[in-house]
Amino acid sequence: MVGNVMAKFLEEGWEPALPEDGAFGYDFELTRGKEKVAVQVRSQKARVYLPQLRRFEDFLDSSEARRFARGFLISNSGFAGTVFAYMDSEGIGNISLGTLENGTVRWFPEEDPTAGSSPREKRYIGVFTCKGGVGKTTISAHLAGAFALCGYHVVLVDLDRQGNLRKLMGEGIYLPHPRKKAGTTITVLDQHEWDENRDPETGIVICDCNPEFSQNPVELMSRFDYCLIPTTLNPLGINKNGFIIRKTFQEIRNLNRKTEMFVVINNFDPAEKKRNQVLNDLLKNEFKGLSMADPLCHYIDPDDVSIRFSKQLLYWGYETVIEDAEPQLSFRAFGGRSLPRSDFLALAEYLQNHSDLDKIKKALAKTPVKK
Numbered sequence: 001m002v003g004n005v006m007a008k009f010l011e012e013g014w015e016p017a018l019p020e021d022g023a024f025g026y027d028f029e030l031t032r033g034k035e036k037v038a039v040q041v042r043s044q045k046a047r048v049y050l051p052q053l054r055r056f057e058d059f060l061d062s063s064e065a066r067r068f069a070r071g072f073l074i075s076n077s078g079f080a081g082t083v084f085a086y087m088d089s090e091g092i093g094n095i096s097l098g099t100l101e102n103g104t105v106r107w108f109p110e111e112d113p114t115a116g117s118s119p120r121e122k123r124y125i126g127v128f129t130c131k132g133g134v135g136k137t138t139i140s141a142h143l144a145g146a147f148a149l150c151g152y153h154v155v156l157v158d159l160d161r162q163g164n165l166r167k168l169m170g171e172g173i174y175l176p177h178p179r180k181k182a183g184t185t186i187t188v189l190d191q192h193e194w195d196e197n198r199d200p201e202t203g204i205v206i207c208d209c210n211p212e213f214s215q216n217p218v219e220l221m222s223r224f225d226y227c228l229i230p231t232t233l234n235p236l237g238i239n240k241n242g243f244i245i246r247k248t249f250q251e252i253r254n255l256n257r258k259t260e261m262f263v264v265i266n267n268f269d270p271a272e273k274k275r276n277q278v279l280n281d282l283l284k285n286e287f288k289g290l291s292m293a294d295p296l297c298h299y300i301d302p303d304d305v306s307i308r309f310s311k312q313l314l315y316w317g318y319e320t321v322i323e324d325a326e327p328q329l330s331f332r333a334f335g336g337r338s339l340p341r342s343d344f345l346a347l348a349e350y351l352q353n354h355s356d357l358d359k360i361k362k363a364l365a366k367t368p369v370k371k
Ligand SMILES: Nc1ncnc2c1ncn2[C@@H]1O[C@H](COP(=O)(O)OP(=O)(O)O)[C@@H](O)[C@H]1O
Pocket: 131, 132, 133, 134, 135, 136, 137, 138, 139, 164, 266, 267, 268, 307, 308, 309, 310, 311, 313, 314, 315, 316, 317
């Protein structure tokens, strides 16, 4: 049966090779481009039970198997239910299970892991306003964190010449999954490192834009599916804010006809009830005309979601740069609470409910076996 399986993969563009003398733990290896896969074939009457899967898993974790990106476990009699339950609950991402039926390999869950790494659908979110210092960088980074907590792999593109994201987050952050499932990554790139086909696992690309509109690369701006426009309920600049939002909308719309835009209030202080109401009404009123002319413009009412002022966010840069600590997001809870964490999770949820982002998530959830 090993020979049959090897022939099958050869047909599909893989280069099979038998292990060197003395090597054990797998039956043959497959090479395609830079990728190497260890294959274990089980030709037996009984289905494959959990101990056999765990043995293969241990082999893949061992130092001898370091060169293998993943493993295929192929059975001619199927797999026990416990095998699937274990794969699911432990989030085993580097093993694909297959059966050889009538000369073809059928994959579980049903998806073809040999289909190559064609780029998966992703969505682009631009965080832009033509004003500086209103929280573009803070919001880009923490929204990325919230989406990563929701299970998306996120790429953050730093378009601002100040390069604050890199300073604050280094090359990125890995968020381990709380229940030992595979975690998610936030990767920070600059404009030149960004590449549409870079990482097929990426679900969301968030761009921290340069406040000077013309300084942003057209190639990226025209890809934005959604734009977030941070603003504040600041009494000193409230009339100016209306003007800035209009200008921001126009600049984006002139370049990108399809993008949906969301205004979000940053630095919100819920204690200032009266002031908030007056200023919010003013801004919303300004906004009405805009959204009538352009139905893809939305105003996120701070009663629904806002980013509250938080000292954790204020000191975000201080903690990471001055104290030279590991890059991290301001999601740590104090006294069991973290304003940034709950606000950004709420923002991520709001955006998911008002967009097609959950489509990508479903696509990700469907493919747990693919590394
Ligand atoms: N919600 C918030 N609470 C407290 N401080 C904030 C908040 N949002 C932003 N800041 C602080 O305001 C400053 C400007 O924010 P930043 O994200 O760098 O703005 P931009 O990228 O638009 O220039 C930073 O010092 C940041 O830490």
